[in-house]
Amino acid sequence: MHLDDRDRKILEVLQADSRISNADLADQVGMSASALWRRVRAFEDAGLIARYGAVLDPEVAGLGFQAVVHVQLTRHKSEKLDEFVRAIQTRREVLECYATTGQADYHMRVICADLKAYNDFLENFLFRMEAVESAQTNVILRAIKKDAAILP
Structure with a gap:
């Protein structure tokens, strides 16, 4: 366009x-x-304007824990990969998920109420998936640039 x-x-x-x-x-x-x-x-x-919405403040919404999670899969069998993708799409904690090149197969931005809620996400969801070999967490300490706008 x-x-x-x-x-x-x-x-x-x-x-x-x-x-x-x-x-x-x-x-x-x-x-x-x-x-x-x-x-x-x-x-x-x-389709240039995909949707309209409100931008919420995570702290005010009670979601004080954010992390970037780097996920490595065990194998790339299509049924396990599809299962992983479908499961990630259903989780409210996962704001964004990208398939990437490099050491990790996926990079996710995850948001939770606190560290306990994040640990629950890891133990009761992510690490129970057969396709997941490992996950490395980088806790977000503060936002440096958080501008959702793009200009074509």
Whole structure:
């Protein structure tokens, strides 16, 4: 999808505040409200705008423990791999999971209430999966950059 400067401005503003009214957004980017609505609708239809949502503060939500977990699988048999992927997709503690190159097969960002809850996640879920050989945890001490916005 080709984007011009106005499209990028629309996307920048929407990522900063997805609750902005159509009229206010149109004013900010110098368009009529109807033309703006058609553009935003085209972004949605093309899949560029995947969804709208709220960004929560984990501490306020009672989720004070975050970690990046590097997971190594035992074997790459397709049925065990599929089982691992399906199981990870069901866990609320796993915010993100990426298949990667390098030493670890998967990298996950995990969030829990505290260390005890994380230990429970490891012992009663992750380490009980046949496909998991090992997991290395890097506890997140503080966020340095946490900007969810992307600009095409």
